[in-house]
Amino acid sequence: MHRELIPTLEEKARNLRVSIIKTLHRSQSGHTGGSLSAIDLITALYFHTLRHRPAEPAWDGRDRFVLCKGHAAPAQYVALAEAGYFPKEDLMMLRRLGSHLQGHPDSKQTPGVDVCTGSLGQGLSQACGIALGLRLDGGDRRVYALMGDGELQEGQVWEAAMSAAHFRLDNLCAIVDANGLQIDGEVAKIMGVEPLGDKFRAFGWHVIEIDGHDLGQILAAYAHAATVKMKPTMIIARTVKGKGVSFFENKAAYHGVTPSDEELPRALYCLGCGE
Amino acid sequence: MTQMAATRDAYGTTLVELGEENPAVVVLDADLSGSTKTGLFAKRFPERFFNMGIAEANMVGTAAGLAAAGKIPFVSTFAIFAAGRAWEQIRQSVAYPKANVKIVPTHGGVTVGEDGASHQSVEDIAIMRAIPNMTVIVPADAVETAAAVRAVAAFKGPVYLRLGRNKVPTIFDDSYRFEIGKGTVLVQGSDLTFVTTGLMTAQALIAAERLKKVGISARVLHLATIKPLDGDLLLDAALETGAIVTGEEHSIVGGLGGAVAEFLAEQAPTPLVRVGVNDRFGTSGKAEELLKYFGLTHEGLEEAAHRVLERKGAR
Ligand SMILES: Cc1ncc(C[n+]2csc(CCOP(=O)(O)OP(=O)(O)O)c2C)c(N)n1
Numbered sequence A: 001m002h003r004e005l006i007p008t009l010e011e012k013a014r015n016l017r018v019s020i021i022k023t024l025h026r027s028q029s030g031h032t033g034g035s036l037s038a039i040d041l042i043t044a045l046y047f048h049t050l051r052h053r054p055a056e057p058a059w060d061g062r063d064r065f066v067l068c069k070g071h072a073a074p075a076q077y078v079a080l081a082e083a084g085y086f087p088k089e090d091l092m093m094l095r096r097l098g099s100h101l102q103g104h105p106d107s108k109q110t111p112g113v114d115v116c117t118g119s120l121g122q123g124l125s126q127a128c129g130i131a132l133g134l135r136l137d138g139g140d141r142r143v144y145a146l147m148g149d150g151e152l153q154e155g156q157v158w159e160a161a162m163s164a165a166h167f168r169l170d171n172l173c174a175i176v177d178a179n180g181l182q183i184d185g186e187v188a189k190i191m192g193v194e195p196l197g198d199k200f201r202a203f204g205w206h207v208i209e210i211d212g213h214d215l216g217q218i219l220a221a222y223a224h225a226a227t228v229k230m231k232p233t234m235i236i237a238r239t240v241k242g243k244g245v246s247f248f249e250n251k252a253a254y255h256g257v258t259p260s261d262e263e264l265p266r267a268l269y270c271l272g273c274g275e
Numbered sequence B: 001m002t003q004m005a006a007t008r009d010a011y012g013t014t015l016v017e018l019g020e021e022n023p024a025v026v027v028l029d030a031d032l033s034g035s036t037k038t039g040l041f042a043k044r045f046p047e048r049f050f051n052m053g054i055a056e057a058n059m060v061g062t063a064a065g066l067a068a069a070g071k072i073p074f075v076s077t078f079a080i081f082a083a084g085r086a087w088e089q090i091r092q093s094v095a096y097p098k099a100n101v102k103i104v105p106t107h108g109g110v111t112v113g114e115d116g117a118s119h120q121s122v123e124d125i126a127i128m129r130a131i132p133n134m135t136v137i138v139p140a141d142a143v144e145t146a147a148a149v150r151a152v153a154a155f156k157g158p159v160y161l162r163l164g165r166n167k168v169p170t171i172f173d174d175s176y177r178f179e180i181g182k183g184t185v186l187v188q189g190s191d192l193t194f195v196t197t198g199l200m201t202a203q204a205l206i207a208a209e210r211l212k213k214v215g216i217s218a219r220v221l222h223l224a225t226i227k228p229l230d231g232d233l234l235l236d237a238a239l240e241t242g243a244i245v246t247g248e249e250h251s252i253v254g255g256l257g258g259a260v261a262e263f264l265a266e267q268a269p270t271p272l273v274r275v276g277v278n279d280r281f282g283t284s285g286k287a288e289e290l291l292k293y294f295g296l297t298h299e300g301l302e303e304a305a306h307r308v309l310e311r312k313g314a315r
């Protein structure tokens, strides 16, 4: 494992958090908490694990990423911009009429986005289909799918989980951003989904549980998943919703609320910028 | 000054009143109780509120079961996830057995705004209307919503009552009597009729006013109930004004415009222009911008009025 990469990736993730905050402050619409909880997982993918060519988004040899929890689009968009898929200035047009950066990922409009999501529960099925298709063509291309823990309440997720194991999709690695919160409150209080590890193991998956903000653990989990044979891998990443901005952390209220003018400098300060 | 109020707010408060009056009223939501305003009921009657999590299909099936056990379930989430995600559950478990389930989604149409196409339901009226035994209602304002919520609670059978996200002008006052299946002529006119539903009715009132100034007499027929369609008032409008413009915050395919087109083609062929989302998906933007972008405005209706009058004159 590339230990020496970790500080660089941590710095990248910090910068992307700053970018998320600035983007959402500008748009005054979008999902703050779930973007911040997912950004370390996404940073590790785009700047280490995924094989992709920002200058050639449709490159046939690319690995695929499906943002099943499509409301975290800002996290994917800042990573795509940072990687060079489109100019960073575009981020300032997030959610505006005519922008290619739609409220939820749109593969027709945004370079680097492969799948349309936004309706929760549908992404893993599409990831399974991509994994089946890539496998038919041969080669070692892999598929990564990032879900929310509230999203796991959708029945379709479990239909997909069943089929991924049935088809022995070892080129599929799914990740749960297990931040414990959804819109109306705590996942455990609204409709409990635990014990996740046991559930996915019972469905025939290889399960890895990690701290979803520890880049060392994240890189190790992605690397390990790639070695698992005959089974799909589920990474249960324990995360903090709103991670990085103390007054957003673990607060369901900041699911779909953007930083106000007053909160912006304080949020940036938490991320090590500003006075 | 026109008063502005959101239909979903009227829903939330009326549900609480219904909960006080009738212990059989139960409410289900799918992790959107703050947005749909069922949270007010949840707070007042926690034991009769079920947050089903992000699981709309199971929510609808559970509601059907609650109805089979004698309850009056109100089911809420965004329109796309109610009508769209749970369509076949609504068809099989609710409509086929005529279960007494009230599907009351909020965030219908493009005024969902910035969330974009994935969250903007512009097909729900069409797909709900296609199901036998289903009643489909889209109120124009908060006053009508409160009345409609009470009416559907009293009505026995499945209902789809579509509400919106944003504040809309209040056009009715307390003297208004809502009746399921009955339209209302809000403005009399003889040259053409605007047949509108939901937030487009307020736009039709403005359009009629402005057309009057250029010598065009437009009738405004508000159809809150799209199914069953008020054939009597529609037939009068067709025969007496000879030109129809429909308006809805929905696709022109299969919704109010579709229902009116079907009716007119068989009963009284009449020049017709449908104003709605032109068979395309929504997009991100501010609600007001999107209404303009898709032509869901009084200007859009006026332009359609001129077009339909040209065709009427050419006959
Ligand atoms: C099918 C569907 N139902 C409802 C919603 C509305 N919605 C958007 S985000 C969200 C909560 C998601 O919670 P979770 O999956 O835990 O995401 P995170 O906490 O990572 O933001 C809901 C209910 C949706 N997008 N799709």
Ligand SMILES: [Mg+2]
Pocket (backbone or CB within 6 Å): A148, A149, A150, A177, A178, A179, A180, A181, A182
């Ligand atoms: Mg969550």
